[in-house]
Each structure stands twice: as structure tokens, then as C-alpha cells.
Amino acid sequence: MVSCDNCKNEVAQVWRYRRPTETMTFWREEQRCAGCHPRMDERRGRSSA
Structure with a gap:
């Protein structure tokens, strides 16, 4: 498991941003x-905007 840099949750997969x-x-x-x-x-x- 890896940690998301934004929400700090442990997730199975992350993507570079x-x-x-x-x-x-x-x-x-x-x-x-x-x-x-x-x-x-x-x-x-x-859409986030």
C-alpha cells in the first residue's frame, strides 16, 4: 500500500501529478x-472546475 500525498490515505495505486x-x-x-x-x-x- 502507498500513501496519497494529497489526502494521506493508504491506497493500492497512485499516479504522478x-x-x-x-x-x-x-x-x-x-x-x-x-x-x-x-x-x-x-x-x-x-469536471473539477
Whole structure:
């Protein structure tokens, strides 16, 4: 089991999520579960915006 960097839950699978840092000069890589990853909502037909 691995831990989601966003919700801290133990899940069976995580996906990499790259987002810009506060200064917008670097990318921060996180491991997110399907519920927290924004692209997974798009694949399921749900929009987070």
C-alpha cells in the first residue's frame, strides 16, 4: 500500500501529478490517488472546475 500525498490515505495505486510551485519556475511532483488526481475526474466524465 502507498500513501496519497494529497489526502494521506493508504491506497493500492497512485499516479504522478506534476504541478507548478508557488514561484511558477519549477514543477512539484506528487503521488495522488484516483480521487485526488484532477485528470482521473476528467476520465470518469466529471469536471473539477
